[in-house]
Amino acid sequence: MLKLFKLLGNKRLFVILIALVMFIALMGFTLGPRATLSWPEKFLRDTVGFAQNIFYKPAGYVAGLFKDIGNMRETYKENEQLKIALAQYTREKANYNFIEKQNKELMEDLKFTKQQEGKFDYSYHIAQVISVNADTVNKTLVIDLGERDGVKIGQSVISIKGMVGVISHVSNFTSTVKLITTMDAKDPNSNGIAATSMDNHQTFGIVESYDEATQMLLMTQIKQEDPIKAGDMIVSLGDTDKYPRGLIIGKVKSVQESKFGKTKTATIEPEAEFQDWKQLFVVFTPEAPK
Known part of the structure; x- marks a missing residue:
């Protein structure tokens, strides 16, 4: 029995000695200068x-x-x-x-x-258009000037290009403008505009109606010997307080004989544009003071 213990003790010491030698060898192998890793190191790192x-x-x-x-x-x-x-x-x-x-x-x-x-010697007050009445019988618009601004019935309203209409109704803060495109010679309440030509002051006629189909004004009562011709610029003559002198109406497109051959009729294209209004002017004359 004693021999067995000695044998086992020697084997255990032998195993420890072998393990120690292998450990020292492994340490020496890993610590030395190497280009690659050993497989245990690779396994550990991976x-x-x-x-x-x-x-x-x-x-x-x-x-x-x-x-x-x-x-x-x-x-x-x-x-x-x-x-x-x-x-x-x-x-x-x-x-x-x-x-x-x-x-x-x-x-x-x-x-x-x-x-x-x-x-x-006229003065002009700028007016903004508030609303437009597109009724075919009574075409009017409303501006933001009224009695407090000195506006009166009958005053002319124009744009930069030409005549637009006249004041028909006035309230404290607004006024209604009746457009010249509503003029009708058959209407007793429609007043014609005495007119002449800027190019020849011998011309005389009355702009008294508007043709909706052609969108042209008609100037009548022109004498046969009148020198009016196509291209003439027609302006108000200024013989009434309602339409002061020199307000541009439109340009003559054509001149034709009247039905009975004693007078001539001129077709006039209005200078003013009757849509997309921005600013208009109320004309103040010495006869219609502010």
Whole structure:
């Protein structure tokens, strides 16, 4: 029995000695200068790398997800700010365009009034069109000048290009304008306009009706020997208070003999545009003081 224990003890010591030698050999092998790793080192590194890959990838994904959420919030805030800035820019651009256009129109209007004021001692009040009545029988429009501004029934209303109509009704703050396109020689309440030619003051006639089909004014009672011709610019003669002298009516398109051959009739294209009104003018004369 004692010999057995000695034998086993010697074997255990032998195994420990062999393990120690192998460990020293392995240490020497790994610590030496080498170009490649040993298979135990490779196995160990691969094992550690695989474990790191398992734990680090999900962790990196979660961290990236929270970062992306934060970036999305910042992007959303910036997007909202850009939308607000864009809306403000759009409003300011629209206001700028409106003011620029209005300023240009007023500059043109001012130039017009300066030219006209010194011509016949008239004054002109700018009026804005409030509403338009497109009724075929009673075409009228409403402007934002009234009694408080000195407007009276019968005053002429013009645009920069030509005559538009006359004031037919007046209230404190607004006035109604009856358009010259409603003129009808058969209507006893429709007053004709005594007119002449800017090119030849020997011309005389009465603009008293409007042809809806041709959209032309008709000038009648023109004498046979009258020198009126196509292309003449027709203006008011100014023999009544309602239509002051020198207001542009339109241009002669054609001249034809009347039915009985004693007078001539001229077809006149109105200079004023009877749509898309912006600013109009109420004409104040010395006979119709403010």
